[in-house]
Amino acid sequence: MANGRDAREIKRIRNELLVALKVVYPAALQADQLLRSLLVLFPTLEFEHVKRDLCYLTEKRYIERVAADSESDASLTPWRRRWFRLTATGMELADQCIRDPALDES
Amino acid sequence: MNQCLSNSESVVDASPVDSPPGGEPLPIVNCQLPIVDRKRRNAEKPKRRKRTADGSRVATKDDWEGKVRAHRCRQASVASILNRTFGRFAKSNPELWERRAYLMLVGLMYERLAVNEQEISTDELTALSKALAEQRRAEAQARDGSEKETASGGAGGELPEDFGEVVKQIYGTNFHAPMGNAETQKAETRKEAIAN
Numbered sequence: 001m002a003n004g005r006d007a008r009e010i011k012r013i014r015n016e017l018l019v020a021l022k023v024v025y026p027a028a029l030q031a032d033q034l035l036r037s038l039l040v041l042f043p044t045l046e047f048e049h050v051k052r053d054l055c056y057l058t059e060k061r062y063i064e065r066v067a068a069d070s071e072s073d074a075s076l077t078p079w080r081r082r083w084f085r086l087t088a089t090g091m092e093l094a095d096q097c098i099r100d101p102a103l104d105e106s
Numbered sequence: 107m108n109q110c111l112s113n114s115e116s117v118v119d120a121s122p123v124d125s126p127p128g129g130e131p132l133p134i135v136n137c138q139l140p141i142v143d144r145k146r147r148n149a150e151k152p153k154r155r156k157r158t159a160d161g162s163r164v165a166t167k168d169d170w171e172g173k174v175r176a177h178r179c180r181q182a183s184v185a186s187i188l189n190r191t192f193g194r195f196a197k198s199n200p201e202l203w204e205r206r207a208y209l210m211l212v213g214l215m216y217e218r219l220a221v222n223e224q225e226i227s228t229d230e231l232t233a234l235s236k237a238l239a240e241q242r243r244a245e246a247q248a249r250d251g252s253e254k255e256t257a258s259g260g261a262g263g264e265l266p267e268d269f270g271e272v273v274k275q276i277y278g279t280n281f282h283a284p285m286g287n288a289e290t291q292k293a294e295t296r297k298e299a300i301a302n
Contacts, residue, residue, distance in 0.1 A: 019181070023185050032240070033244075036237055036240050036241065036244075039233055039236055039237045040180075041174065043232055043233035043236065044232075080247075081247075
C-alpha cells in the first residue's frame with residue numbers, strides 16, 4: 001500500500017506506463033503526456049504517483065530519461081516536461097520476452 | 107512547438123541505426139498486460155464457491171478488463187496512425203498527441219451530453235475535467251514558452267550597442283542618467299511622508 005494504492009493498482013499503472021512508451025518506441029514521451037494517457041484508465045491518478053513510478057522504473061532500468069538538446073541544464077527541467085523512453089530491457093519486458101515478478105499481476 | 111520538435115529530433119537521433127525498414131506495423135497488438143499462469147484446479151475436488159457477498163468485485167474486474175481492451179484498441183489506432191503519419195521509427199510529434207487527446211475528449215463529452223441519454227457519472231466527469239485541466243495546463247505552458255522565446259528574440263535578436271543599454275533593458279534604468287531621478291523620487295517620498 002502506497003499513497004492509498006494497493007499493490008495490484010501500482011503494478012497496473014507501471015505496466016501501462018511501459019505499454020504507452022512501447023507505442024512510440026524508440027521515441028519518448030513527456031511525463032505530462034504519460035499522465036494524461038493514463039487518466040483514461042486511472043481517473044484518480046495524481047502526478048505524484050506517476051513521478052514515483054517513473055523513478056522506480058528508471059531505477060529498474062526499464063526506462064530512461066532523454067535529455068533534449070534544448071535542455072541546457074537537465075536537472076532544472078520540470079518533471080512534467082521531462083522525456084522518457086523505453087530501454088532495451090524495458091522493451092523486452094513490454095514484449096513479454098522477459099518477466100519481472102514485481103510487475104506480474106496476480 | 108520548436109522545443110517539442112527539437113526534443114523529438116534528439117530522440118530520433120538516439121534510435122538504433124540498424125532498426126528494421128519502414129512500412130511494418132508497430133507491434134502494438136501484442137501490448138497486453140502480462141498473463142499470469144494460474145494454479146490449475148484439481149478436477150476431483152468440487153469447485154468451491156467464493157463466499158464473498160459483493161458481486162461488485164467481479165464486476166469491477168470485468169470493468170477493468172473492458173477498459174483495458176478499449177484502451178488497447180485506442181492505442182492500436184494511435185500506433186497505426188503514427189505509423190502511417192511518421193513511418194516506423196520516425197520522430198513522433200507530441201503536439202499532435204495533445205491535439206488528438208483534446209479532440210477525443212471534446213468528442214466524448216459531446217457524445218455523452220448530446221447523444222447519449224444516460225447521465226454522465228461523477229467519476230467520468232471527474233476524469234474528463236481532470237484530463238481537460240491537464241490539457242489546458244500543457245497548452246498554457248507551451249504558450250508561455252513561446253511567448254518567452256518571442257520576448258527574448260525581440261528587436262530582431264540584435265544585441266544592444268553598449269553595456270548601459272543592456273542594463274537599461276534588464277532593470278528598466280541604467281547606471282548614469284536615472285540616478286538623479288532616483289534621488290528626486292526619494293526626496294518626493296520624504297516630502298510626502300512628512301506631509302502625512
